[in-house]
Amino acid sequence: MRVMKGQVLQRAGELNTKVFGVETGLLRSYTIDEKGKEHIFAFANEGWTIADLCEVTDPCELFIDALEDSTITVIDKEERKKQVDINTVVNRIFVLQKRVIMLMSASALERYQHFLKTYPNIVQRVSQKMIASYLGVTPEALSRVRKELSKAE
């Protein structure tokens, strides 16, 4: 299935949400808080999947849209559960564990440096606004962090 940049695949509140597999392109999942601010939960590029892992009977909390023109597959959650490798899922938990610890203990600078190291291929494909949102800081704060980094060569 082909989707265009900007196309929304899932909105918060929807039921019976799916798992999206990315063949080419880039998707993201995010929430919008009560003040209207977006918080990016995840990026997914080639070879990755993205979903809101709520129960299929519950309204989801994440939006999912395309950051680039993409080719995707739509998979039913129950179907996916049958196929998925346990190691993949466990690794997903480990990545989230790292993320939680980051958010609890690391400064804006440390988070950005970790992001650069961990997702070098994503960095060039998304705006700083998106990176800031993923890191849990404002674009202004990220801009200043980058300025500091460039000053220090």
Place this chain on the structure above:
Amino acid sequence: MRVMKGQVLQRAGELNTKVFGVETGLLRSYTIDEKGKEHIFAFANEGWTIADLCEVTDPCELFIDALEDSTITVIDKEERKKQVDINTVVNRIFVLQKRVIMLMSASALERYQHFLKTYPNIVQRVSQKMIASYLGVTPEALSRVRKELSKAE
């Protein structure tokens, strides 16, 4: 296996770490940052498991210790992967998804209220210092949040 309150089951940096199943009692996992501050990643009471889900060949990043005298089982990670129900693991991801979103968008008050609602049985069994650490705020900040809450009846 019986462990006493305060006993450390795993230290950051150890290899070939295990999964701990709690039969009775209460365990926690946490990191210690470069300033020496503890950040609690998880609590596990009766019926739950707790672990650092890093690769068995990698040094782990979490400490695990007992907050109460407990009875536990020690399970090998590979063994556990064979037995574990995929729904359990997927739900774990969903809980972490909520936690990440919380940490990115919610105030200390909102986090505390969510914790009260989600883990009412843990609340009475741990100190406020522990709860504060889990929420990613200082004990002082949590104390003030609670004061506000009690004022509002």
Place this chain on the structure above:
DNA sequence: TCCATTTCTTGATCTAGATCAATGCCCGGC
């Protein structure tokens, strides 16, 4: 190509929560 929109940057100010410090309290070990 031009215009409009969005992004990035920079500056000024504000604020939630951190840090530091002092006190009283509880609780567990001896």
Place this chain on the structure above:
DNA sequence: GCCGGGCATTGATCTAGATCAAGAAATGGA
């Protein structure tokens, strides 16, 4: 039962990052 160390509370101060604002630089659509 007493003593000492961690815990909770409160107050004063500090600070990383948010917010607000305004200009410059990309970006994209017609």
